[in-house]
Amino acid sequence: MKFRPALVLLLALTATCVFAQSAADLGAGSTGRKAASWPLTSTPSEAQAAQLSARFLTRFHYDAQPLDDAMSARIYKAYFKLLDSEKVFFTQVDMAKFAPLKTQLDDAIWNQDLSAPFSVFNLYVQRAVERMTYARGLLKQGFDFSVDESYTFDRDHADWPKDQAELDTLWRQRTKNDWLRLKLAGKNDDDIRKTLDKRYAGYIERVKQLDGEDAFQTFMTAYAETTDPHTDYLGPRAAENFDIAMKLSLEGIGAQLQARDDYTMIFTLVPGGPAIKSGKLKSGDRIVAVGQGDNGPLTDVIGWRLDDVVNRIRGKKDTTVRLEILPADAGLDGKHEIVTLVRKKVSIEDSAAKKKVVDIKDGDVTRKIGVIELPSFYSDFGARSEGDKDFKSATRDVAKLLGELKAEGVQGIVVDLRNNGGGSLAEANSLTGLFIDKGPVVQVRDSKGQVEVQGDDNAGMAWSGPLAVMVNRGTASASEIFAAAIQDYHRGLIVGEPTFGKGTVQNLVDLDRFSQSDSEKPQLGELKMTIQEFFRINGGSTQLKGVTPDIAFPKNGDDKDFGESTYDNALKWTQIAPADYQPVANLNAYLPQLLQLHDARVTKSPAWKLMLDELAQYKTMRAKTSISLNFATREVERKQQDAIQSDFRARHKAIDGTDATLGDEQSNLDDGLNANERSLKSELKQEKDAKKAKDVPLNETAHILFDAIGLAKADPKLAAEVLPYGGKSSSTAAVAPSSPSPAAVPAAQH
Template sequence: MTFRPLLALLMALSVTVTASAQSAADLGASKPRKESTLPLLPTASEADAALISAHLLTRFHYDAQPLDDAMSQKIYTLYFKLLDGEKVFFTQQDMAKFAQDKDKFGNAIWNKDLSAPFDVFNQYVLRAIDRMNYARGLLKQGFDFNTNDTYNVDRKNADWPKDQAELNDLWRKRTMNDWLRLKLAGKSDDEIRKTLDKRYAGYIDRVKQLDSEDAFQTFMTAYANSTDPHTDYLGPREAENFDIQMKLSLEGIGAVLQARDDYTQIRELVPAGPASKSGKVHVGDLVLGVGQGATGPIVDVVGWRLDDVVNLIRGKKDTTVRLEIVPADQGQDGKHEMISLVRQKVAIEEQAAKKKVIEVTDGGVTRKIGVIELPMFYSDFGARSEGDKNFKSATRDVAKLLGELKAEGVQGVVMDLRNNGGGSLYEANELTGLFIDQGPVVQVRDARGQVQVQGDDDPGMAWSGPLAVLVNRGTASASEIFSAAIQDYSRGLVIGTPTFGKGTVQTLIDLDRFASDPTTKPNYGALKMTVQEFFRINGGSTQLRGVTPDISYPNNGDEKDFGESTYDNALPWTQIAPADYKPVADMKAYLTQLDQLHDARGAKSPAWQLMLDELAQYKKLSDRTTISLNFAQRETERKQLDALQADFRARHKAIDGADSAQADADAQLDDGLNPSERSLKTELKEQADAKKAPDPQLQETAHILFDAVGLINANPKLAAEVLPYGGKQGNSASMAAVAGATPLPTQNSAGQSGGASRAPAAASSSGH
């Protein structure tokens, strides 16, 4: 989703940002933002960018709406939701004063006078600093935890505090809860006071670093998101990062940075990147200064915003950057070292497609099931258009992995699209072509009502054996196109929970193209604008409703807060005429049998029952809206929860082994700390443990395919019904895969899957 409260930005500035990025350093704008000067004022370029965006949104948006008083009120409402969504900074008295601007934001854009939204932002900065200072003052006197006070932890539907007295009482309770969490974790009063004072002081530092670009970004996000949930304004840096995310490649040093107090710390090294290959940069190192080229001056970056440090380290391929660091093992007062690195093109493999093989054994029979995890539908259209033979593409990568899985003798394939928020519409179409012979994949309707059918024109399949697509609520947009096409063709089984429900297509527009003087470099940013709606080939839409799985898994309860249906201004569900297509198989021929086998297995599976119990506990905790601030009551609740988690750990140990139980223990106990307050070693261990944690849903999906292969092997008539095209096209590949042999390569090779001859569309079906 595009909704980003400003609090999330402030937290991000203290956690992690990748420094392996593509553009560098015009260093004129790279001065430190240790503290901005109030009041923040809009620039002429920002006013121009807002006006250009308004012209585009009111004329070319899929659901174009005038920028009038009604839209101004929508922007006003969302602007305050972004600034103060928890209603903890402003009072009702403040809001009464702000209300005079409720219908003026539209005119502010048309008149290129952004003073009104900037005035609000300046007031937010002052209030945020004031509230943190108030909380710091409360720490000096401590708290009485023998009262019956309660704290509302879910304030999205709360009113703003009536007046300053009510606001102070709210912050007393917020600060009490922060203290109580640390106290329950065993911290002494002195430790708690020190931890919280440092936390609140750090928040003040980050708020003081907010600048005009942040104010403008927040205001334009409110405008863009008011047109529909997936239209968004991207400031210059966000546009750059979006481009990197889509390409999964960049030019830089290959390091991930995070803020740690006033310092920038190396959190991770990208394999084969310049930093890693140098052997001189290590996880945990502190970056104190950055210099450009072999002789450029070293800029002291202590106390800088993290994204400003990243901006200094970014740069073009084959250029030099110098880092002044303190090695991780020497602490902040250690000997400084100077390291020179040459920036190179770096692949971001973390978001690339990955494979593994799961061996499922049941009834004395073992079968190999291949799994491809695809976090997003990425594509480097720029490199492709330039003729780069190694351009990054989700379809190319998946085709390669399918070939490797076939060589390993898998008998079924799971496409794991859980939490895949989308990406390129073109890639979703191409990827579907790996699993069907030829035919339409998706229908796209523009603002004029014209419908275009996109599909796979190339014959052949990269995989023609049993297929499952694993989805959840985080499966959105391009992922829903793929899942819906597989379901409509009855090409495979869709398994999991209902998907997000995003059925719109966005295009990214570089606003610099509209500069009045083409010789200038205004750096207006970009507009990610909804321009089309996509429909399934059966004529239905994924909008609002998402894709309903053929075999359903239990929900985790997040659907009430997460998904297209939670947006007030989401487009309605509609349908159009179906495309000209025919299902290639009939999953219903054995769906009932597979569902029954799944239910029977789940009923007696300790791992599945444990997952259900943990989900139930998660829902119970997440449904709470208020918590007690009485120490004795919270301690009793903590002991009850610890006992329940101890039972969960014991069950995990019995099922998965001791390592899993310990990982579960580390992840579950509340230490009262924010992520940046834990040691880097602890953070990295938690991250590694999470990756190694058992995955009952994936295991069960593999087992369902195990069952499918068994039913196919036992019944040739059924095989003809459920294998694509009756097993006649690509039949040797299908039957060899089911039998576990290694078939000959199919006609599809990497980069030549369906429709590869067509020019890539500029649009993306980017995720929420």
């Protein structure tokens, strides 16, 4: 369909005119921050970025699809799902007005006229403010909790409310449930009213701070993810954060910040960063103003968006930033302090590979098992291409940790990839090379059907001993490449839950390289586009199916909502010819014995039984889609939950001396508060307690490896079969990881 500007303009004007009724409420208000101009409109750069993205996606995507009316309809659906997934802002009346856009969003992109999607976003902002304002009004009169009614909170399959009256009913129930949760937690009516009014007012302020970049980011995310689940558009802000996540470093002060009320608060300090080295900052300090250089003016940042404050604090290495601080232990009228810091390159070590040693005792035998936790396959591509010898790399870090664990005398290694969502394809390839002598690791097929085999060409291993790899549903992409290769080679045991099932490779396209602008500042953002599909060396794919563990642990039930199979537009599973490789061992020789020992042990384990009971309770709570709004009914349910949680805490205390429960907020007793409404002190304590809690699946994986070592030691013939290369490999020194050429690295995003 050709673009019809008259109709789109009418829709835009409809949103604008309705919006004008509350436009005054969407100014700077009390935030002190310069507000966006309302209604929001796209910039020429954004329109250009949208069209450029379409050119790439329709020509170079692995499964390139035309941007036409059919695609427009899918974008339309995805856009409204991003804006209003629970169907609590728009009504059927609103949706009827926007229905013509189903076949016009493609024209909007090609013609560089984004007024249509921006009109939708503007109405979304208006509706969000209206709904929260309505909820605040309900607080004045309170609620009758003796009435028997229920609230359906799971609205995934619900229809849009048909009119304003039905929407009001929905929001009355939502607000009533918020009140009831706090009431059940022991709050009195005055405290509840204050808490909820502050919560809703804060939501309104955050909505008012949404700007054109947010609108454009949301719309382009809808388009990108409609092509396939893992293609994304990254605006300038999102692109910078993605880059930081990949290289695990940034130039700044080294502080993790959090939005609390109208303040930006210091949550934690990064070890080795300028902030902690100064000795003048601590958790809970509130940032009141930010100044550049030794003498630049201080800009008040109270009420600002968190990312805007972060952008003012980040900056080039060796430059100065000044922070005006309201100390954590001072009241709101306390004395402010000025802290001057020089920005440095800060490593985000919390997201880097870590090690520990677990002592497993069984009978009279104790064995040291080394554990390496790897949160992602990170790599600082920029530093690497510039020849920096100390560039950040998952493979380099793991190789170093393996050397340290060997020096500590461990007999087996567990690589923990739980919730590792992937990262660099090159890192997955080179990290596999630490555990095999040499050979293929992965096969990659492009859109033309050409297959390239990638592998480790460097002889030698950093670790040649017994190995286990822990996986779960959150193990995805590059992590699945590593786990699949280890499994196909029979190099180590795969233990845990079936993995995510992402079998595609993405490449980053810097759209500014194709811009007609002379600006040095990023304007157009980046496109993370699927360009290839990877396959195991056995010819199978991890796409949809993931990696199936050799020894399976109980599932937590998230696979119904989380994983590649939950996406409607996921690529289908396929297979190709296997690569030329040979397994380095035969782990099937003792797998039945290991399974038997595992089953016998967990049957008698109080910790394992507690984990199963907690998982069952978690699944029960997850399965609920509605809840009663009657106080007496909910109070009975609350007491039942309290008894269950008290039992869990007592059992944890008896097992490992902690009060920790499963670690998911849904498994703990509801206090009715949002995360940022709890005290910072209690939040930090909760994190600390969670880290001290016993990791039952990890300990069981280490025990499985303990059994594997014992079986091999007891039977030399079996050892020759199950140990890599028959246990005769002489190249066991820590080796330099194989690395692709720097030019090839940037294309390996995963």
